[in-house]
Amino acid sequence: MAIDQELKIEMGKQGVFVTTIQELYNWGRRSSVWPMQFGLACCAIEMIATTMARYDLARFGAEVFRPSPRQADLMIVAGTVTKKMAPQVVRLYNQMAEPKYVIAMGACAISGGPFKQGYNVLKGIDRYMPVDVHIPGCPPRPEALIQAFMTLQKKIDSHHLTGEGRPRYLDPDAPGEFKVPEPGEHDLEPASNQGVWPVPVVIR
Amino acid sequence: MSTFETIPESTSQTSAEHLAERLSKSITAAAEADRREGWNRPPVFLPESENGVLEVAMGPHHPSTHGVFRMDVSVDGERVIRLKPVFGYLHRNHEKIAEGTAYLASMPYTDRLDYFCSLTNNWAYALAVEKLAGIQVPERAEYIRVILAELTRIQNHAAAVGFLLQDMGASGTPLMYAFREREKILDLFEQLTGSRMMCNYMRFGGCRVDVTDAWLDRARRLVAGMPQFVDEFEALLTTNEILMVRCQGIGALKPDLAVNAGVTGPMLRATGVNYDLRKVDHYGIYDRFKFRIPLGDHGDVYDRYMVRILEIREAVHILEQALKEIPAGPIMDPKTKLRGFRPKPGEAYGRIEAPKGELGFYLISDGGSNPYRYRVRPPSMINLTVLEDMCLGHNVADVVVILGSVDIVLGEVDR
Numbered sequence: 001m002a003i004d005q006e007l008k009i010e011m012g013k014q015g016v017f018v019t020t021i022q023e024l025y026n027w028g029r030r031s032s033v034w035p036m037q038f039g040l041a042c043c044a045i046e047m048i049a050t051t052m053a054r055y056d057l058a059r060f061g062a063e064v065f066r067p068s069p070r071q072a073d074l075m076i077v078a079g080t081v082t083k084k085m086a087p088q089v090v091r092l093y094n095q096m097a098e099p100k101y102v103i104a105m106g107a108c109a110i111s112g113g114p115f116k117q118g119y120n121v122l123k124g125i126d127r128y129m130p131v132d133v134h135i136p137g138c139p140p141r142p143e144a145l146i147q148a149f150m151t152l153q154k155k156i157d158s159h160h161l162t163g164e165g166r167p168r169y170l171d172p173d174a175p176g177e178f179k180v181p182e183p184g185e186h187d188l189e190p191a192s193n194q195g196v197w198p199v200p201v202v203i204r
Numbered sequence: 205m206s207t208f209e210t211i212p213e214s215t216s217q218t219s220a221e222h223l224a225e226r227l228s229k230s231i232t233a234a235a236e237a238d239r240r241e242g243w244n245r246p247p248v249f250l251p252e253s254e255n256g257v258l259e260v261a262m263g264p265h266h267p268s269t270h271g272v273f274r275m276d277v278s279v280d281g282e283r284v285i286r287l288k289p290v291f292g293y294l295h296r297n298h299e300k301i302a303e304g305t306a307y308l309a310s311m312p313y314t315d316r317l318d319y320f321c322s323l324t325n326n327w328a329y330a331l332a333v334e335k336l337a338g339i340q341v342p343e344r345a346e347y348i349r350v351i352l353a354e355l356t357r358i359q360n361h362a363a364a365v366g367f368l369l370q371d372m373g374a375s376g377t378p379l380m381y382a383f384r385e386r387e388k389i390l391d392l393f394e395q396l397t398g399s400r401m402m403c404n405y406m407r408f409g410g411c412r413v414d415v416t417d418a419w420l421d422r423a424r425r426l427v428a429g430m431p432q433f434v435d436e437f438e439a440l441l442t443t444n445e446i447l448m449v450r451c452q453g454i455g456a457l458k459p460d461l462a463v464n465a466g467v468t469g470p471m472l473r474a475t476g477v478n479y480d481l482r483k484v485d486h487y488g489i490y491d492r493f494k495f496r497i498p499l500g501d502h503g504d505v506y507d508r509y510m511v512r513i514l515e516i517r518e519a520v521h522i523l524e525q526a527l528k529e530i531p532a533g534p535i536m537d538p539k540t541k542l543r544g545f546r547p548k549p550g551e552a553y554g555r556i557e558a559p560k561g562e563l564g565f566y567l568i569s570d571g572g573s574n575p576y577r578y579r580v581r582p583p584s585m586i587n588l589t590v591l592e593d594m595c596l597g598h599n600v601a602d603v604v605v606i607l608g609s610v611d612i613v614l615g616e617v618d619r
Binding site for chain 2: 038039040041042044045046048049052053054067079080082084085088092114115117118119120121138139141
């Protein structure tokens with residue numbers, strides 16, 4: 001599949017642009033990742049700061065924050081996910097159109113962070129949906145969010161359209177929607193979804 | 205409290221009795237649905253009335269709710285006849301965690317209450333513990349606290365006005381101007397404390413690190429450029445026709461209701477009540493500075509906007525004086541030991557004028573290393589209690605603007 005790079009450069013000098021469908025597809029996809037306008041807590045302020053003039057997320061083709069999940073490609077889970085909010089977060093993820101990506105921003109979205117011992121705080125959103133990039137920090141600096149964007153773009157660039165290395169959304173067997181957890185007797189039920197990070201069972 | 209006084213006569217099409225009947229129907233249906241299906245129920249629709257009273261759930265994911273906040277709004281056509289705020293989507297067990305840890309270990313958690321103004325939160329908590337344990341703060345530390353608190357006030361008010369305009373549909377531009385200034389102030393915070401937002405700077409009996417002369421010079425330069433920014437901001441906004449039409453007469457709050465509901469901060473001062481803890485309580489060293497308290501007249505959204513802009517100007521005056529007069533000396537009370545800190549049994553309430561209103565911490569000590577009871581009096585949440593009274597009779601689009609003018613931060617509302 002790969003094109004001979006020297007030949008490609010030579011053709012380029014003669015005014016002929018050669019590429020593959022895969023490269024073109026991934027280039028288009030990574031250059032216009034539209035995030036969802038969705039802030040949960042402190043990290044959302046840093047997310048807003050990233051879109052402002054100094055850090056200027058528009059350089060990465062990602063300045064269009066869409067309020068509706070139907071128009072968004074990327075969900076930035078920015079902040080603490082509580083057990084009251086977790087069903088809504090998963091529902092919003094389900095409502096997004098494929099292909100969709102998730103960045104878990106900040107310690108709280110990754111693991112519960114400083115509030116992990118709280119009775120109302122979800123210990124990581126990756127229990128309920130697949131997360132592409134985790135950013136540690138409380139809150140992460142805008143540069144860290146930009147780094148996460150670049151990591152996500154590299155990830156999108158490395159996708160194969162067919163075969164083993166193809167991403168989740170091109171695999172008809174892989175799930176695109178995840179069960180929305182519901183408040184149970186003691187905790188959210190289920191404790192984690194099939195196909196994502198499983199919660200270790202503590203044996204006492 | 206009567207809910208019909210705020211409905212303007214000119215927009216009222218139906219008679220008061222008819223409206224009351226619809227309102228009671230809507231409330232009954234909503235309460236029944238609440239009982240039947242719990243907090244996570246879908247909205248109810250009442251088709252029996254003329255246009256149908258529709259219940260709209262605004263939030264928890266809504267671009268204008270400043271985080272995760274839900275308003276169950278019953279609308280008759282376009283007009284709001286009932287509004288029920290639903291919060292708790294960001295309840296992070298702040299108070300319970302604080303009761304289980306040492307006094308000092310709660311200081312980083314207070315940063316995350318009102319995450320725009322971490323330094324004023326630090327100050328309020330430090331003040332409460334200092335009252336509890338009877339600690340004196342050195343003079344230089346008091347000056348540093350005032351400088352940082354006023355810088356916090358500037359960046360909070362600038363961002364609040366930016367978000368208000370964002371909600372009004374001026375997407376981007378005013379917020380970018382506000383964040384440009386905010387970033388400059390955050391640079392100062394970062395240089396001093398090591399963090400942009402979660403500063404964790406103040407300690408019981410003083411501050412964590414001393415400010416350098418270079419930092420003070422940088423702060424002086426920033427403060428000197430601040431009036432220019434406010435002039436620019438005001439030239440863009442204050443006499444803007446769209447802003448005036450959307451803000452004036454919208455969400456008016458009466459002074460007696462504001463006082464009875466415990467509303468504080470710029471929202472209370474916009475109604476014309478002269479109440480500012482910096483003048484009333486004389487905490488810190490605020491009585492050394494000359495500054496004025498801006499007051500509003502009508503208590504509407506425009507007045508709240510104007511009060512915030514004028515408070516930025518007054519904060520600049522305080523900063524100029526504080527940066528000029530700051531003395532040399534220690535920044536920590538030498539007698540306070542932070543390790544193994546165990547105050548005597550007792551209780552204390554420390555309150556300051558945070559940018560959003562009166563922020564208070566109530567602590568009860570039983571002599572142990574962690575507080576027996578720890579309670580936060582959050583200004584945002586108490587300012588939110590009058591939301592329904594401000595919104596009734598207005599359009600749905602105005603609800604967004606009114607909520608924006610309250611200037612809430614959900615970390616503080618839900619804690």
